[in-house]
Amino acid sequence: MVLNMATIQIRTEIPGPRSRTLMARREVAVPRAPYNTTPVFAERAEGATIEDVDGNRYLDFAGGIGCLNVGHRAPLVMSAIQEQMEKHLHLCFAVTPYESYIAVAEKLNALAPGNFAKKTILLNSGAEAVENAVKIARAYTKRPAIICFEDAFHGRTMMAMSLTSKAHPYKAGFEPFASDVYRIPFAYPYRNELGTTAEAFAHHLENAFKRSVAAESVAAVIAEPVLGEGGFVIPPRDYFKAIHTICRKHGILFIADEVQSGFARTGKWFASEHFGIEPDLITMAKSLGGGMPLSAVTGRAEVMDAPGVGGLGGTYCGHPLSCVAALAAIEAIEKGGLLARSTAIGQHFEDRARKWQKKWPLVGDVRGLGGMCAIELVRNAETREPAEKATKQIAEYCYKHGLITITAGTFNNVMRILVPLVVTDEQLNEGLDVIEAALASVTEQKQPALSHA
Numbered sequence: 001m002v003l004n005m006a007t008i009q010i011r012t013e014i015p016g017p018r019s020r021t022l023m024a025r026r027e028v029a030v031p032r033a034p035y036n037t038t039p040v041f042a043e044r045a046e047g048a049t050i051e052d053v054d055g056n057r058y059l060d061f062a063g064g065i066g067c068l069n070v071g072h073r074a075p076l077v078m079s080a081i082q083e084q085m086e087k088h089l090h091l092c093f094a095v096t097p098y099e100s101y102i103a104v105a106e107k108l109n110a111l112a113p114g115n116f117a118k119k120t121i122l123l124n125s126g127a128e129a130v131e132n133a134v135k136i137a138r139a140y141t142k143r144p145a146i147i148c149f150e151d152a153f154h155g156r157t158m159m160a161m162s163l164t165s166k167a168h169p170y171k172a173g174f175e176p177f178a179s180d181v182y183r184i185p186f187a188y189p190y191r192n193e194l195g196t197t198a199e200a201f202a203h204h205l206e207n208a209f210k211r212s213v214a215a216e217s218v219a220a221v222i223a224e225p226v227l228g229e230g231g232f233v234i235p236p237r238d239y240f241k242a243i244h245t246i247c248r249k250h251g252i253l254f255i256a257d258e259v260q261s262g263f264a265r266t267g268k269w270f271a272s273e274h275f276g277i278e279p280d281l282i283t284m285a286k287s288l289g290g291g292m293p294l295s296a297v298t299g300r301a302e303v304m305d306a307p308g309v310g311g312l313g314g315t316y317c318g319h320p321l322s323c324v325a326a327l328a329a330i331e332a333i334e335k336g337g338l339l340a341r342s343t344a345i346g347q348h349f350e351d352r353a354r355k356w357q358k359k360w361p362l363v364g365d366v367r368g369l370g371g372m373c374a375i376e377l378v379r380n381a382e383t384r385e386p387a388e389k390a391t392k393q394i395a396e397y398c399y400k401h402g403l404i405t406i407t408a409g410t411f412n413n414v415m416r417i418l419v420p421l422v423v424t425d426e427q428l429n430e431g432l433d434v435i436e437a438a439l440a441s442v443t444e445q446k447q448p449a450l451s452h453a
């Protein structure tokens with residue numbers, strides 16, 4: 001099958017023979033737990049496109065789960081890495097420090113919201129950033145408890161998993177979890193039960209101090225400003241101000257987990273800016289590294305300095321290649337005008353998705369903050385029963401027609417857009433056409449035939 005489109009080119013049945021062979025090897029050599037969204041193996045990638053090992057070309061609306069806001073192999077990132085390779089690779093910042101680590105810290109201190117002195121520590125993954133933010137908050141406040149939210153995702157390491165909300169597949173079987181973790185409902189306007197105002201949602205925090213944990217035992221509240229894995233849920237605009245005010249009243253730190261929502265994804269450097277908040281600590285990762293593994297915690301200088309010398313770190317944290325890639329990725333966002341581009345992508349998505357919503361009751365909710373946008377699919381527009389099966393079918397239709405997408409949501413019924421922000425208008429429309437065709441196909445199908453897991 002060959003689709004006559006600008007970017008997408010399907011040369012073989014999907015998955016093609018080489019991908020099928022690799023998948024057979026993968027099944028023998030790799031445990032089943034690390035999930036593969038698509039059964040196609042990548043050969044190369046550029047901008048917003050991926051080519052698989054069988055020569056099929058796809059548009060990439062997943063960006064390695066939001067890691068490629070500047071696009072695959074962004075030229076500035078590539079040349080920075082090449083240049084660094086001629087100098088040195090791993091040294092370990094704890095043994096022989098190097099300038100690029102400092103330069104990234106300085107840049108993040110300047111970019112993060114808040115007109116106060118800040119410091120930054122670099123790490124490898126989002127989960128590691130979350131683990132460290134919790135350690136820092138506990139060291140500073142000398143309190144044990146952390147309050148997190150339903151529908152949150154913070155990673156797969158012990159503390160991050162304990163803070164994560166979704167039981168299957170992230171938590172079941174991995175008990176016991178870290179102690180002193182308390183969970184309250186998130187502001188999820190589409191699925192609210194207690195009113196949709198910021199105050200109504202924020203009231204859950206005050207309630208927790210009565211019902212679950214004394215306020216004076218709480219070190220921090222951790223929240224994603226826009227839920228990532230939880231389904232791109234956007235709280236009311238004054239929600240986090242209300243939460244932060246309550247935190248301040250009780251000497252509790254507010255940690256914004258911007259691992260997925262940061263670095264231009266929402267049309268600003270950090271989603272926190274949309275909500276007018278200045279978090280005490282911010283965790284970041286994914287698109288910070290421009291395609292290389294890098295994460296960070298940036299926060300108030302006095303808070304960041306609470307752990308003692310040697311209390312934080314790790315062998316590979318702030319790898320030199322990742323540091324130069326991050327500096328280049330930040331430059332690429334600045335020079336490429338990617339903040340404005342993200343906003344424009346979000347607007348365009350919304351215009352098209354609203355039309356889908358009018359046409360198909362399956363599209364229950366359309367939401368987004370800049371280029372962090374999604375549709376939530378329901379079996380019934382009144383009851384809002386999640387359409388998990390249809391969502392899976394749509395994702396499968398998409399990759400079979402040349403569009404890589406990923407789903408999200410506690411109920412597995414959200415199609416989310418994490419397209420590299422360097423996508424062209426033509427490519428964006430091409431990808432949205434595939435989603436539209438998928439929605440039409442699933443809506444018209446009487447007998448859902450789904451075998452892909």
Ligand code: PMP
Nearest residue numbers: 125126127153154155228259260
């Ligand atoms: N926090 C958030 C908000 C995330 O979206 C993720 C990853 N999806 C993580 C933490 C964990 O990041 P990592 O997979 O790099 O450990």
